[in-house]
Amino acid sequence: MSIPQTARYKDLNKRYKLRRSLGRTIIYVLLIILAAICILPFYSMLISSTHTNQDISTKLLLWPGNQFVNNYERLMGTINVWRGFLNSLIITVSSTVLTLYFSALTAYGFSKYDFKYKNLFFALILGTMMIPGELGIIGFFQQMNSFHMLNTYWPLILPGIANAFGTFFLKQICDTAVSHEILESARMDGCGELKAFHRLVLPMMLPSIATFGIFAFIGTWNSFLTPMIILFNNNMQPLPVMVAMTRGQFSTDYGAQYVGILISVIPIMVLFAALSKKIMNNISAGALKE
Incomplete structure:
Protein backbone atom coordinates (compact mmCIF):
# COMPACT_ATOMS: atom_id res chain seq x y z
CA MET A 1 0.00 0.00 0.00
CA PRO A 41 -43.78 15.01 36.96
CA PHE A 42 -42.58 12.82 39.85
CA TYR A 43 -40.10 15.46 40.96
CA SER A 44 -42.80 18.14 40.82
CA MET A 45 -45.16 15.95 42.85
CA LEU A 46 -42.47 15.30 45.47
CA ILE A 47 -41.52 18.98 45.74
CA SER A 48 -45.14 20.16 45.89
CA SER A 49 -45.89 17.81 48.77
CA THR A 50 -43.41 19.78 50.93
CA HIS A 51 -44.93 23.25 50.38
CA THR A 52 -48.00 25.17 51.51
CA ASN A 53 -51.14 25.61 49.41
CA GLN A 54 -50.28 29.24 48.72
CA ASP A 55 -46.82 28.36 47.43
CA ILE A 56 -48.21 25.58 45.25
CA SER A 57 -50.82 27.90 43.75
CA THR A 58 -48.66 30.97 43.15
CA LYS A 59 -45.02 29.92 42.73
CA LEU A 60 -42.81 27.82 40.51
CA LEU A 61 -41.40 25.30 42.95
CA LEU A 62 -37.95 23.90 42.28
CA TRP A 63 -36.61 23.08 45.75
CA PRO A 64 -38.08 21.14 48.71
CA GLY A 65 -39.92 22.96 51.48
CA ASN A 66 -40.56 22.14 55.13
CA GLN A 67 -44.32 21.56 55.16
CA PHE A 68 -44.46 17.84 54.44
CA VAL A 69 -45.33 16.87 58.03
CA ASN A 70 -48.09 19.52 58.23
CA ASN A 71 -49.54 18.40 54.89
CA TYR A 72 -49.46 14.77 56.04
CA GLU A 73 -51.23 15.62 59.29
CA ARG A 74 -53.97 17.50 57.44
CA LEU A 75 -54.33 14.56 55.07
CA MET A 76 -54.74 12.15 57.99
CA GLY A 77 -57.29 14.51 59.53
CA THR A 78 -59.36 14.37 56.32
CA ILE A 79 -59.10 10.70 55.33
CA ASN A 80 -57.69 7.49 56.77
CA VAL A 81 -54.96 7.24 54.15
CA TRP A 82 -53.43 3.99 55.41
CA ARG A 83 -56.84 2.33 55.49
CA GLY A 84 -57.22 3.36 51.85
CA PHE A 85 -53.74 2.03 51.14
CA LEU A 86 -54.69 -1.34 52.64
CA ASN A 87 -57.95 -1.40 50.67
CA SER A 88 -56.09 -0.71 47.43
CA LEU A 89 -53.53 -3.39 48.26
CA ILE A 90 -56.19 -6.03 48.92
CA ILE A 91 -58.10 -5.23 45.72
CA THR A 92 -55.06 -4.85 43.49
CA VAL A 93 -53.09 -7.89 44.62
CA SER A 94 -56.13 -10.18 44.46
CA SER A 95 -57.23 -8.90 41.06
CA THR A 96 -53.71 -9.01 39.62
CA VAL A 97 -53.12 -12.61 40.74
CA LEU A 98 -56.40 -13.72 39.16
CA THR A 99 -55.67 -11.75 36.00
CA LEU A 100 -52.20 -13.22 35.53
CA TYR A 101 -53.16 -16.82 36.27
CA PHE A 102 -56.32 -17.05 34.18
CA SER A 103 -54.91 -14.95 31.34
CA ALA A 104 -51.93 -17.30 31.12
CA LEU A 105 -54.21 -20.34 31.34
CA THR A 106 -56.54 -19.03 28.61
CA ALA A 107 -53.61 -17.99 26.42
CA TYR A 108 -52.12 -21.48 26.79
CA GLY A 109 -55.40 -23.05 25.74
CA PHE A 110 -55.73 -20.91 22.62
CA SER A 111 -52.07 -21.39 21.73
CA LYS A 112 -51.57 -25.15 22.16
CA TYR A 113 -55.01 -26.70 21.68
CA ASP A 114 -57.10 -27.04 18.54
CA PHE A 115 -60.87 -26.99 18.91
CA LYS A 116 -63.88 -25.99 16.86
CA TYR A 117 -64.41 -22.25 16.33
CA LYS A 118 -61.10 -21.51 18.03
CA ASN A 119 -60.30 -18.55 15.78
CA LEU A 120 -63.82 -17.18 16.08
CA PHE A 121 -63.72 -17.24 19.88
CA PHE A 122 -60.32 -15.59 19.91
CA ALA A 123 -61.56 -12.90 17.53
CA LEU A 124 -64.54 -12.26 19.84
CA ILE A 125 -62.16 -11.86 22.78
CA LEU A 126 -60.10 -9.35 20.82
CA GLY A 127 -63.29 -7.56 19.80
CA THR A 128 -64.13 -6.82 23.42
CA MET A 129 -60.93 -4.75 23.62
CA MET A 130 -62.53 -2.24 21.22
CA ILE A 131 -65.45 -1.52 23.56
CA PRO A 132 -64.81 1.16 26.22
CA GLY A 133 -65.46 -0.17 29.71
CA GLU A 134 -67.45 2.93 30.63
CA LEU A 135 -70.21 1.93 28.19
CA GLY A 136 -71.09 -1.11 30.27
CA ILE A 137 -70.85 0.46 33.71
CA ILE A 138 -74.65 0.75 34.11
CA GLY A 139 -75.24 -2.86 33.13
CA PHE A 140 -72.35 -3.93 35.36
CA PHE A 141 -73.88 -2.07 38.30
CA GLN A 142 -77.28 -3.69 37.74
CA GLN A 143 -75.70 -7.12 37.41
CA MET A 144 -73.75 -6.72 40.66
CA ASN A 145 -76.93 -5.52 42.34
CA SER A 146 -78.76 -8.67 41.22
CA PHE A 147 -75.89 -10.74 42.63
CA HIS A 148 -76.03 -8.79 45.92
CA MET A 149 -72.35 -7.85 45.53
CA LEU A 150 -72.66 -4.08 45.84
CA ASN A 151 -70.53 -2.49 48.55
CA THR A 152 -68.16 -5.47 48.48
CA TYR A 153 -64.76 -6.01 46.90
CA TRP A 154 -65.87 -8.91 44.70
CA PRO A 155 -66.97 -6.74 41.72
CA LEU A 156 -63.50 -5.18 41.73
CA ILE A 157 -61.60 -8.47 42.00
CA LEU A 158 -63.48 -11.13 40.01
CA PRO A 159 -63.51 -9.34 36.61
CA GLY A 160 -59.75 -9.85 36.54
CA ILE A 161 -60.46 -13.46 35.53
CA ALA A 162 -61.51 -12.27 32.05
CA ASN A 163 -58.82 -9.98 30.67
CA ALA A 164 -58.83 -9.75 26.88
CA PHE A 165 -55.53 -7.92 26.54
CA GLY A 166 -53.79 -10.35 28.88
CA THR A 167 -55.03 -13.30 26.83
CA PHE A 168 -53.89 -11.67 23.59
CA PHE A 169 -50.50 -10.61 24.96
CA LEU A 170 -49.60 -13.91 26.62
CA LYS A 171 -50.83 -16.00 23.69
CA GLN A 172 -48.24 -14.39 21.44
CA ILE A 173 -45.57 -15.28 23.99
CA CYS A 174 -46.84 -18.82 24.43
CA ASP A 175 -46.79 -19.37 20.66
CA THR A 176 -43.03 -18.79 20.54
CA ALA A 177 -41.75 -19.57 24.04
CA VAL A 178 -43.45 -22.94 24.58
CA SER A 179 -42.75 -25.65 22.01
CA HIS A 180 -45.08 -28.52 21.24
CA GLU A 181 -42.19 -30.99 21.57
CA ILE A 182 -41.68 -30.15 25.25
CA LEU A 183 -45.38 -30.63 25.97
CA GLU A 184 -45.49 -33.90 24.08
CA SER A 185 -42.46 -35.17 26.03
CA ALA A 186 -44.15 -34.23 29.31
CA ARG A 187 -47.33 -36.05 28.30
CA MET A 188 -45.38 -39.16 27.31
CA ASP A 189 -43.80 -39.13 30.77
CA GLY A 190 -47.27 -39.18 32.32
CA CYS A 191 -47.53 -35.49 33.18
CA GLY A 192 -51.13 -34.24 33.35
CA GLU A 193 -52.30 -31.12 31.54
CA LEU A 194 -52.53 -28.87 34.59
CA LYS A 195 -49.25 -30.19 35.94
CA ALA A 196 -47.57 -29.45 32.61
CA PHE A 197 -49.02 -25.95 32.68
CA HIS A 198 -47.80 -25.26 36.21
CA ARG A 199 -44.40 -26.98 35.92
CA LEU A 200 -43.42 -26.11 32.35
CA VAL A 201 -45.52 -23.38 30.78
CA LEU A 202 -45.65 -20.89 33.64
CA PRO A 203 -41.86 -20.84 34.25
CA MET A 204 -41.21 -20.33 30.54
CA MET A 205 -43.67 -17.42 30.41
CA LEU A 206 -42.57 -15.89 33.69
CA PRO A 207 -40.73 -12.82 32.23
CA SER A 208 -43.75 -11.96 30.08
CA ILE A 209 -46.13 -12.56 32.96
CA ALA A 210 -44.05 -10.19 35.10
CA THR A 211 -44.20 -7.57 32.35
CA PHE A 212 -47.95 -7.85 31.97
CA GLY A 213 -48.31 -7.98 35.77
CA ILE A 214 -47.02 -4.42 36.06
CA PHE A 215 -49.65 -3.15 33.63
CA ALA A 216 -52.40 -5.11 35.39
CA PHE A 217 -51.25 -3.89 38.81
CA ILE A 218 -51.08 -0.24 37.75
CA GLY A 219 -54.45 -0.39 35.99
CA THR A 220 -56.20 -1.85 39.03
CA TRP A 221 -54.36 0.34 41.55
CA ASN A 222 -55.36 3.51 39.69
CA SER A 223 -58.94 2.41 39.13
CA PHE A 224 -61.29 5.21 40.13
CA LEU A 225 -64.71 5.06 38.47
CA THR A 226 -65.74 1.48 39.30
CA PRO A 227 -64.85 1.59 43.03
CA MET A 228 -66.57 4.94 43.40
CA ILE A 229 -69.78 3.48 41.93
CA ILE A 230 -69.70 0.03 43.54
CA LEU A 231 -68.56 0.95 47.07
CA PHE A 232 -70.85 3.08 49.26
CA ASN A 233 -68.84 2.91 52.47
CA ASN A 234 -66.07 5.53 52.44
CA ASN A 235 -63.86 3.39 54.68
CA MET A 236 -63.86 0.67 52.01
CA GLN A 237 -62.74 2.96 49.20
CA PRO A 238 -59.28 2.46 47.64
CA LEU A 239 -56.62 5.12 48.02
CA PRO A 240 -57.19 7.03 44.73
CA VAL A 241 -60.84 7.60 45.61
CA MET A 242 -59.96 8.64 49.16
CA VAL A 243 -57.36 11.12 47.89
CA ALA A 244 -60.02 12.65 45.63
CA MET A 245 -62.17 13.22 48.73
CA THR A 246 -59.69 15.85 49.93
CA ARG A 247 -60.96 18.13 47.20
CA GLY A 248 -63.57 20.42 48.71
CA GLN A 249 -66.45 22.22 47.02
CA PHE A 250 -64.92 25.68 47.26
CA SER A 251 -61.25 24.97 47.99
CA THR A 252 -58.67 22.21 47.58
CA ASP A 253 -55.90 21.30 49.99
CA TYR A 254 -53.20 20.82 47.38
CA GLY A 255 -50.46 20.06 49.91
CA ALA A 256 -52.41 17.19 51.49
CA GLN A 257 -53.51 15.97 48.07
CA TYR A 258 -49.94 15.79 46.79
CA VAL A 259 -48.92 13.81 49.87
CA GLY A 260 -51.73 11.34 49.18
CA ILE A 261 -50.72 11.03 45.53
CA LEU A 262 -47.11 10.47 46.60
CA ILE A 263 -48.15 7.64 48.92
CA SER A 264 -50.26 6.07 46.16
CA VAL A 265 -47.35 6.12 43.69
CA ILE A 266 -44.85 4.38 45.99
CA PRO A 267 -46.14 0.78 45.45
CA ILE A 268 -46.03 1.21 41.67
CA MET A 269 -42.44 2.41 41.77
CA VAL A 270 -41.43 -0.42 44.12
CA LEU A 271 -43.10 -3.01 41.90
CA PHE A 272 -41.44 -1.67 38.77
CA ALA A 273 -38.05 -1.63 40.47
CA ALA A 274 -38.54 -5.22 41.66
CA LEU A 275 -39.60 -6.55 38.25
CA SER A 276 -37.50 -4.34 35.98
CA LYS A 277 -34.95 -7.13 35.45
CA LYS A 278 -37.70 -9.49 34.30
CA ILE A 279 -38.95 -6.83 31.89
CA MET A 280 -35.49 -6.28 30.42
CA ASN A 281 -35.00 -10.03 30.00
CA ASN A 282 -38.33 -10.25 28.21
CA ILE A 283 -37.44 -7.41 25.86
CA SER A 284 -34.05 -8.95 25.13
CA ALA A 285 -35.61 -12.34 24.44
CA GLY A 286 -38.19 -10.78 22.14
CA ALA A 287 -35.43 -9.07 20.14
CA LEU A 288 -33.71 -12.39 19.29
CA LYS A 289 -34.74 -14.66 16.45
CA GLU A 290 -33.82 -18.24 15.97
Whole structure:
Protein backbone atom coordinates (compact mmCIF):
# COMPACT_ATOMS: atom_id res chain seq x y z
CA MET A 1 0.00 0.00 0.00
CA SER A 2 1.40 3.37 -1.01
CA ILE A 3 1.90 6.24 1.41
CA PRO A 4 -0.93 8.41 -0.03
CA GLN A 5 -3.38 5.48 0.20
CA THR A 6 -2.36 4.82 3.80
CA ALA A 7 -2.86 8.47 4.72
CA ARG A 8 -6.25 8.47 3.00
CA TYR A 9 -7.29 5.32 4.87
CA LYS A 10 -6.28 6.86 8.18
CA ASP A 11 -8.18 10.02 7.33
CA LEU A 12 -11.36 8.06 6.48
CA ASN A 13 -11.05 6.01 9.64
CA LYS A 14 -10.64 9.16 11.70
CA ARG A 15 -13.73 10.71 10.12
CA TYR A 16 -15.73 7.53 10.74
CA LYS A 17 -14.77 7.47 14.40
CA LEU A 18 -15.61 11.15 14.73
CA ARG A 19 -19.06 10.66 13.18
CA ARG A 20 -19.73 7.63 15.37
CA SER A 21 -18.68 9.56 18.48
CA LEU A 22 -20.87 12.49 17.46
CA GLY A 23 -23.83 10.18 16.84
CA ARG A 24 -23.44 8.55 20.24
CA THR A 25 -23.22 11.96 21.91
CA ILE A 26 -26.46 13.09 20.25
CA ILE A 27 -28.22 9.88 21.29
CA TYR A 28 -27.03 10.24 24.90
CA VAL A 29 -28.18 13.87 25.02
CA LEU A 30 -31.61 12.94 23.66
CA LEU A 31 -31.93 10.07 26.14
CA ILE A 32 -30.98 12.37 29.03
CA ILE A 33 -33.59 14.92 27.92
CA LEU A 34 -36.22 12.17 27.59
CA ALA A 35 -35.37 10.80 31.05
CA ALA A 36 -35.62 14.31 32.53
CA ILE A 37 -39.06 14.78 30.93
CA CYS A 38 -40.23 11.46 32.39
CA ILE A 39 -38.87 12.24 35.86
CA LEU A 40 -40.15 15.83 35.93
CA PRO A 41 -43.78 15.01 36.96
CA PHE A 42 -42.58 12.82 39.85
CA TYR A 43 -40.10 15.46 40.96
CA SER A 44 -42.80 18.14 40.82
CA MET A 45 -45.16 15.95 42.85
CA LEU A 46 -42.47 15.30 45.47
CA ILE A 47 -41.52 18.98 45.74
CA SER A 48 -45.14 20.16 45.89
CA SER A 49 -45.89 17.81 48.77
CA THR A 50 -43.41 19.78 50.93
CA HIS A 51 -44.93 23.25 50.38
CA THR A 52 -48.00 25.17 51.51
CA ASN A 53 -51.14 25.61 49.41
CA GLN A 54 -50.28 29.24 48.72
CA ASP A 55 -46.82 28.36 47.43
CA ILE A 56 -48.21 25.58 45.25
CA SER A 57 -50.82 27.90 43.75
CA THR A 58 -48.66 30.97 43.15
CA LYS A 59 -45.02 29.92 42.73
CA LEU A 60 -42.81 27.82 40.51
CA LEU A 61 -41.40 25.30 42.95
CA LEU A 62 -37.95 23.90 42.28
CA TRP A 63 -36.61 23.08 45.75
CA PRO A 64 -38.08 21.14 48.71
CA GLY A 65 -39.92 22.96 51.48
CA ASN A 66 -40.56 22.14 55.13
CA GLN A 67 -44.32 21.56 55.16
CA PHE A 68 -44.46 17.84 54.44
CA VAL A 69 -45.33 16.87 58.03
CA ASN A 70 -48.09 19.52 58.23
CA ASN A 71 -49.54 18.40 54.89
CA TYR A 72 -49.46 14.77 56.04
CA GLU A 73 -51.23 15.62 59.29
CA ARG A 74 -53.97 17.50 57.44
CA LEU A 75 -54.33 14.56 55.07
CA MET A 76 -54.74 12.15 57.99
CA GLY A 77 -57.29 14.51 59.53
CA THR A 78 -59.36 14.37 56.32
CA ILE A 79 -59.10 10.70 55.33
CA ASN A 80 -57.69 7.49 56.77
CA VAL A 81 -54.96 7.24 54.15
CA TRP A 82 -53.43 3.99 55.41
CA ARG A 83 -56.84 2.33 55.49
CA GLY A 84 -57.22 3.36 51.85
CA PHE A 85 -53.74 2.03 51.14
CA LEU A 86 -54.69 -1.34 52.64
CA ASN A 87 -57.95 -1.40 50.67
CA SER A 88 -56.09 -0.71 47.43
CA LEU A 89 -53.53 -3.39 48.26
CA ILE A 90 -56.19 -6.03 48.92
CA ILE A 91 -58.10 -5.23 45.72
CA THR A 92 -55.06 -4.85 43.49
CA VAL A 93 -53.09 -7.89 44.62
CA SER A 94 -56.13 -10.18 44.46
CA SER A 95 -57.23 -8.90 41.06
CA THR A 96 -53.71 -9.01 39.62
CA VAL A 97 -53.12 -12.61 40.74
CA LEU A 98 -56.40 -13.72 39.16
CA THR A 99 -55.67 -11.75 36.00
CA LEU A 100 -52.20 -13.22 35.53
CA TYR A 101 -53.16 -16.82 36.27
CA PHE A 102 -56.32 -17.05 34.18
CA SER A 103 -54.91 -14.95 31.34
CA ALA A 104 -51.93 -17.30 31.12
CA LEU A 105 -54.21 -20.34 31.34
CA THR A 106 -56.54 -19.03 28.61
CA ALA A 107 -53.61 -17.99 26.42
CA TYR A 108 -52.12 -21.48 26.79
CA GLY A 109 -55.40 -23.05 25.74
CA PHE A 110 -55.73 -20.91 22.62
CA SER A 111 -52.07 -21.39 21.73
CA LYS A 112 -51.57 -25.15 22.16
CA TYR A 113 -55.01 -26.70 21.68
CA ASP A 114 -57.10 -27.04 18.54
CA PHE A 115 -60.87 -26.99 18.91
CA LYS A 116 -63.88 -25.99 16.86
CA TYR A 117 -64.41 -22.25 16.33
CA LYS A 118 -61.10 -21.51 18.03
CA ASN A 119 -60.30 -18.55 15.78
CA LEU A 120 -63.82 -17.18 16.08
CA PHE A 121 -63.72 -17.24 19.88
CA PHE A 122 -60.32 -15.59 19.91
CA ALA A 123 -61.56 -12.90 17.53
CA LEU A 124 -64.54 -12.26 19.84
CA ILE A 125 -62.16 -11.86 22.78
CA LEU A 126 -60.10 -9.35 20.82
CA GLY A 127 -63.29 -7.56 19.80
CA THR A 128 -64.13 -6.82 23.42
CA MET A 129 -60.93 -4.75 23.62
CA MET A 130 -62.53 -2.24 21.22
CA ILE A 131 -65.45 -1.52 23.56
CA PRO A 132 -64.81 1.16 26.22
CA GLY A 133 -65.46 -0.17 29.71
CA GLU A 134 -67.45 2.93 30.63
CA LEU A 135 -70.21 1.93 28.19
CA GLY A 136 -71.09 -1.11 30.27
CA ILE A 137 -70.85 0.46 33.71
CA ILE A 138 -74.65 0.75 34.11
CA GLY A 139 -75.24 -2.86 33.13
CA PHE A 140 -72.35 -3.93 35.36
CA PHE A 141 -73.88 -2.07 38.30
CA GLN A 142 -77.28 -3.69 37.74
CA GLN A 143 -75.70 -7.12 37.41
CA MET A 144 -73.75 -6.72 40.66
CA ASN A 145 -76.93 -5.52 42.34
CA SER A 146 -78.76 -8.67 41.22
CA PHE A 147 -75.89 -10.74 42.63
CA HIS A 148 -76.03 -8.79 45.92
CA MET A 149 -72.35 -7.85 45.53
CA LEU A 150 -72.66 -4.08 45.84
CA ASN A 151 -70.53 -2.49 48.55
CA THR A 152 -68.16 -5.47 48.48
CA TYR A 153 -64.76 -6.01 46.90
CA TRP A 154 -65.87 -8.91 44.70
CA PRO A 155 -66.97 -6.74 41.72
CA LEU A 156 -63.50 -5.18 41.73
CA ILE A 157 -61.60 -8.47 42.00
CA LEU A 158 -63.48 -11.13 40.01
CA PRO A 159 -63.51 -9.34 36.61
CA GLY A 160 -59.75 -9.85 36.54
CA ILE A 161 -60.46 -13.46 35.53
CA ALA A 162 -61.51 -12.27 32.05
CA ASN A 163 -58.82 -9.98 30.67
CA ALA A 164 -58.83 -9.75 26.88
CA PHE A 165 -55.53 -7.92 26.54
CA GLY A 166 -53.79 -10.35 28.88
CA THR A 167 -55.03 -13.30 26.83
CA PHE A 168 -53.89 -11.67 23.59
CA PHE A 169 -50.50 -10.61 24.96
CA LEU A 170 -49.60 -13.91 26.62
CA LYS A 171 -50.83 -16.00 23.69
CA GLN A 172 -48.24 -14.39 21.44
CA ILE A 173 -45.57 -15.28 23.99
CA CYS A 174 -46.84 -18.82 24.43
CA ASP A 175 -46.79 -19.37 20.66
CA THR A 176 -43.03 -18.79 20.54
CA ALA A 177 -41.75 -19.57 24.04
CA VAL A 178 -43.45 -22.94 24.58
CA SER A 179 -42.75 -25.65 22.01
CA HIS A 180 -45.08 -28.52 21.24
CA GLU A 181 -42.19 -30.99 21.57
CA ILE A 182 -41.68 -30.15 25.25
CA LEU A 183 -45.38 -30.63 25.97
CA GLU A 184 -45.49 -33.90 24.08
CA SER A 185 -42.46 -35.17 26.03
CA ALA A 186 -44.15 -34.23 29.31
CA ARG A 187 -47.33 -36.05 28.30
CA MET A 188 -45.38 -39.16 27.31
CA ASP A 189 -43.80 -39.13 30.77
CA GLY A 190 -47.27 -39.18 32.32
CA CYS A 191 -47.53 -35.49 33.18
CA GLY A 192 -51.13 -34.24 33.35
CA GLU A 193 -52.30 -31.12 31.54
CA LEU A 194 -52.53 -28.87 34.59
CA LYS A 195 -49.25 -30.19 35.94
CA ALA A 196 -47.57 -29.45 32.61
CA PHE A 197 -49.02 -25.95 32.68
CA HIS A 198 -47.80 -25.26 36.21
CA ARG A 199 -44.40 -26.98 35.92
CA LEU A 200 -43.42 -26.11 32.35
CA VAL A 201 -45.52 -23.38 30.78
CA LEU A 202 -45.65 -20.89 33.64
CA PRO A 203 -41.86 -20.84 34.25
CA MET A 204 -41.21 -20.33 30.54
CA MET A 205 -43.67 -17.42 30.41
CA LEU A 206 -42.57 -15.89 33.69
CA PRO A 207 -40.73 -12.82 32.23
CA SER A 208 -43.75 -11.96 30.08
CA ILE A 209 -46.13 -12.56 32.96
CA ALA A 210 -44.05 -10.19 35.10
CA THR A 211 -44.20 -7.57 32.35
CA PHE A 212 -47.95 -7.85 31.97
CA GLY A 213 -48.31 -7.98 35.77
CA ILE A 214 -47.02 -4.42 36.06
CA PHE A 215 -49.65 -3.15 33.63
CA ALA A 216 -52.40 -5.11 35.39
CA PHE A 217 -51.25 -3.89 38.81
CA ILE A 218 -51.08 -0.24 37.75
CA GLY A 219 -54.45 -0.39 35.99
CA THR A 220 -56.20 -1.85 39.03
CA TRP A 221 -54.36 0.34 41.55
CA ASN A 222 -55.36 3.51 39.69
CA SER A 223 -58.94 2.41 39.13
CA PHE A 224 -61.29 5.21 40.13
CA LEU A 225 -64.71 5.06 38.47
CA THR A 226 -65.74 1.48 39.30
CA PRO A 227 -64.85 1.59 43.03
CA MET A 228 -66.57 4.94 43.40
CA ILE A 229 -69.78 3.48 41.93
CA ILE A 230 -69.70 0.03 43.54
CA LEU A 231 -68.56 0.95 47.07
CA PHE A 232 -70.85 3.08 49.26
CA ASN A 233 -68.84 2.91 52.47
CA ASN A 234 -66.07 5.53 52.44
CA ASN A 235 -63.86 3.39 54.68
CA MET A 236 -63.86 0.67 52.01
CA GLN A 237 -62.74 2.96 49.20
CA PRO A 238 -59.28 2.46 47.64
CA LEU A 239 -56.62 5.12 48.02
CA PRO A 240 -57.19 7.03 44.73
CA VAL A 241 -60.84 7.60 45.61
CA MET A 242 -59.96 8.64 49.16
CA VAL A 243 -57.36 11.12 47.89
CA ALA A 244 -60.02 12.65 45.63
CA MET A 245 -62.17 13.22 48.73
CA THR A 246 -59.69 15.85 49.93
CA ARG A 247 -60.96 18.13 47.20
CA GLY A 248 -63.57 20.42 48.71
CA GLN A 249 -66.45 22.22 47.02
CA PHE A 250 -64.92 25.68 47.26
CA SER A 251 -61.25 24.97 47.99
CA THR A 252 -58.67 22.21 47.58
CA ASP A 253 -55.90 21.30 49.99
CA TYR A 254 -53.20 20.82 47.38
CA GLY A 255 -50.46 20.06 49.91
CA ALA A 256 -52.41 17.19 51.49
CA GLN A 257 -53.51 15.97 48.07
CA TYR A 258 -49.94 15.79 46.79
CA VAL A 259 -48.92 13.81 49.87
CA GLY A 260 -51.73 11.34 49.18
CA ILE A 261 -50.72 11.03 45.53
CA LEU A 262 -47.11 10.47 46.60
CA ILE A 263 -48.15 7.64 48.92
CA SER A 264 -50.26 6.07 46.16
CA VAL A 265 -47.35 6.12 43.69
CA ILE A 266 -44.85 4.38 45.99
CA PRO A 267 -46.14 0.78 45.45
CA ILE A 268 -46.03 1.21 41.67
CA MET A 269 -42.44 2.41 41.77
CA VAL A 270 -41.43 -0.42 44.12
CA LEU A 271 -43.10 -3.01 41.90
CA PHE A 272 -41.44 -1.67 38.77
CA ALA A 273 -38.05 -1.63 40.47
CA ALA A 274 -38.54 -5.22 41.66
CA LEU A 275 -39.60 -6.55 38.25
CA SER A 276 -37.50 -4.34 35.98
CA LYS A 277 -34.95 -7.13 35.45
CA LYS A 278 -37.70 -9.49 34.30
CA ILE A 279 -38.95 -6.83 31.89
CA MET A 280 -35.49 -6.28 30.42
CA ASN A 281 -35.00 -10.03 30.00
CA ASN A 282 -38.33 -10.25 28.21
CA ILE A 283 -37.44 -7.41 25.86
CA SER A 284 -34.05 -8.95 25.13
CA ALA A 285 -35.61 -12.34 24.44
CA GLY A 286 -38.19 -10.78 22.14
CA ALA A 287 -35.43 -9.07 20.14
CA LEU A 288 -33.71 -12.39 19.29
CA LYS A 289 -34.74 -14.66 16.45
CA GLU A 290 -33.82 -18.24 15.97
